[in-house]
Amino acid sequence: MNIVVLVKQVPDSGAERNLRSDDSTVDRGSASNVINEMDEYAIEEALRIREAHGGEVTVLSMGPAGAAESIRKALSMGPDGAVHVVDDALHGSCAVATSKVLAAALRTLSPDLVLCGAESTDGRVQVVPHMLAERLGVAALTGARKLTVDGGTLTVERQTEEGYEVVTAPAPAVVSVWDTINEPRYPSFKGIMAAKKKPLRTLALADLGIPADEVGLAGATSAVVEHSQRPPRSGGQKITDGGDGGVRLVEFLAAEKFV
Amino acid sequence: MVERILPTPDAGDLLDLATELADRELAPRANDDEARSRFPADVIRTVGRAGLLGLPYPQGDGGAGQPYEVYLQVLEILASRWLAVAEAVSVHTLACYPVARFGSAEQRKLLPEMLGGDLLGAYCLSEPQGGSDAAALTTRGVRDGGHYVVTGTKAWITHAGRADFYNVFCRTGGPGPDGISCLLADARTPGILPQRPERTMAFRASPVAQIVFEDARVPADRLVGGEGQGFRIAMSALDGGRLGIAACAVGLAQAALDYAVGYARERTQFGRPIIDFQGLGFLLADAATQISAARALMLHAARLRDAGRPHSAEAAKAKLFATDTAMKVTTDAVQVLGGAGYVSDHPVERWMREAKVLQIVEGTNQIQRVVIARHLARS
Numbered sequence: 001m002n003i004v005v006l007v008k009q010v011p012d013s014g015a016e017r018n019l020r021s022d023d024s025t026v027d028r029g030s031a032s033n034v035i036n037e038m039d040e041y042a043i044e045e046a047l048r049i050r051e052a053h054g055g056e057v058t059v060l061s062m063g064p065a066g067a068a069e070s071i072r073k074a075l076s077m078g079p080d081g082a083v084h085v086v087d088d089a090l091h092g093s094c095a096v097a098t099s100k101v102l103a104a105a106l107r108t109l110s111p112d113l114v115l116c117g118a119e120s121t122d123g124r125v126q127v128v129p130h131m132l133a134e135r136l137g138v139a140a141l142t143g144a145r146k147l148t149v150d151g152g153t154l155t156v157e158r159q160t161e162e163g164y165e166v167v168t169a170p171a172p173a174v175v176s177v178w179d180t181i182n183e184p185r186y187p188s189f190k191g192i193m194a195a196k197k198k199p200l201r202t203l204a205l206a207d208l209g210i211p212a213d214e215v216g217l218a219g220a221t222s223a224v225v226e227h228s229q230r231p232p233r234s235g236g237q238k239i240t241d242g243g244d245g246g247v248r249l250v251e252f253l254a255a256e257k258f259v
Numbered sequence: 260m261v262e263r264i265l266p267t268p269d270a271g272d273l274l275d276l277a278t279e280l281a282d283r284e285l286a287p288r289a290n291d292d293e294a295r296s297r298f299p300a301d302v303i304r305t306v307g308r309a310g311l312l313g314l315p316y317p318q319g320d321g322g323a324g325q326p327y328e329v330y331l332q333v334l335e336i337l338a339s340r341w342l343a344v345a346e347a348v349s350v351h352t353l354a355c356y357p358v359a360r361f362g363s364a365e366q367r368k369l370l371p372e373m374l375g376g377d378l379l380g381a382y383c384l385s386e387p388q389g390g391s392d393a394a395a396l397t398t399r400g401v402r403d404g405g406h407y408v409v410t411g412t413k414a415w416i417t418h419a420g421r422a423d424f425y426n427v428f429c430r431t432g433g434p435g436p437d438g439i440s441c442l443l444a445d446a447r448t449p450g451i452l453p454q455r456p457e458r459t460m461a462f463r464a465s466p467v468a469q470i471v472f473e474d475a476r477v478p479a480d481r482l483v484g485g486e487g488q489g490f491r492i493a494m495s496a497l498d499g500g501r502l503g504i505a506a507c508a509v510g511l512a513q514a515a516l517d518y519a520v521g522y523a524r525e526r527t528q529f530g531r532p533i534i535d536f537q538g539l540g541f542l543l544a545d546a547a548t549q550i551s552a553a554r555a556l557m558l559h560a561a562r563l564r565d566a567g568r569p570h571s572a573e574a575a576k577a578k579l580f581a582t583d584t585a586m587k588v589t590t591d592a593v594q595v596l597g598g599a600g601y602v603s604d605h606p607v608e609r610w611m612r613e614a615k616v617l618q619i620v621e622g623t624n625q626i627q628r629v630v631i632a633r634h635l636a637r638s
Contacts, residue, residue, distance in 0.1 A: 186308070189272075189310035189311065189323050192272045
């Protein structure tokens, strides 16, 4: 099976994250950048399918030059090669434009299965998998907590608030996964060394035949008009125990409907 | 953050991997598993899959082809998060040494599984009546057709009951060092009987026990090296083992220093952080200096080894100094935390108990002094 895994480099959600003051895009320069956590589960799932059914796993990422570091990290887990779409004109692309670029790149790779995380920790819009499926004219099996491959048929357990739905579609399809689907492996030292020698191909917008004004900030269908820092935490309410501290604590908890 | 000079970019990646594993898989579990005496078999497996159980062996054998200089710094990082896991890696790496260095072509076929971490190893040299005087061991191996029949009791065996293979040093000939041989025994061999784990002062996640050999029949083709080569094999493995313990000690001491410094910067008395009081600041400065010295000594011995130069005395010095440093620094860390350091809410009292074992294993620190003194007398 020819599997493509979408990998996005994002600012570490555990560190301080900011939007840029000039154009309100995610500041990818100052933050420590990592593989979007959910994408690691997609990589793991792809590797497991390859181990069970054979085939090839390719990582596809769109992002600035610095994203290459995360692509190498992804390769160290075990995929066979990677494609990096990198072009200055992509800066500030909205979800619609992103799906356009990724769909064009995917067409050059003709995958049987596209795997990705169900959301990225920076944008968190969760729409790119659906948009990709629409553009490619294939099924979108989203929010999977389990994926089974049986010949050319894909079956997922789609996680919902109440439980799960079983959804089936023929390959090719786009499958997005949650972190309940598996436990991603650590790269091995051998994997890290091998990743340095794996093919990493870069594509520019021109290679995909996409005009620069259809993507990036210029072509964005939505714009961040302004942003501001989250207000600093207020001091809270201090209760000094004058003999009635316990009662006042309970009153506070009751007022906030904690008890 | 320790500044390191590494021989290759690969080594940097390896240390990053070790750090990630140590922070994410070791640190969160150490306290609990130590308190419950629980051997972290799954963590060892994860470490093995990451390729950290055969670092200093050639890639052709299934190892990672790393110099000792790099391997020891990986151990140091693991030990700074959980000593028992670092020591498990050290013991396993040592247990692979006889076959990797002296094994027959047939025995070497086991190396990929051993170095890949699919098979966990142990090392059976000490006996109840003697650890330091290894040449006097009494466990017997009597040739009977195609087997050696092994009888006796081994003591202080790390991974007893958990290992898949044991290096068993036994007497196949007359008294003295020339009568000793090394057998690579499958742990499932009938008659190999691990006893209940010792109730140790600390370090309880790592099982240590006696192993009774009761007419255990080990195939003769599992003789490593020749008959009578056992003592030479055991002695040649010692330098590497000592350096491994030195690395564990440096990591443990570094953890204790980092913790104590963090506490001393936060804790205020008389209106200022206690690290600003010279009494404590100097104590921490001495600890930091000793740790840097211990690390430098360890790395110097490792670089001699990597260059194929004699390093027995330097390995002994590194083991002696690093483990004495770990004992002192962990004890001082308890002092820095005061009453808080004496209770198990903080890990420093556990680290202090753990440090003690490092002054004893792989040759007591008295034996290290014997090695160094002999070297001085002869050179």
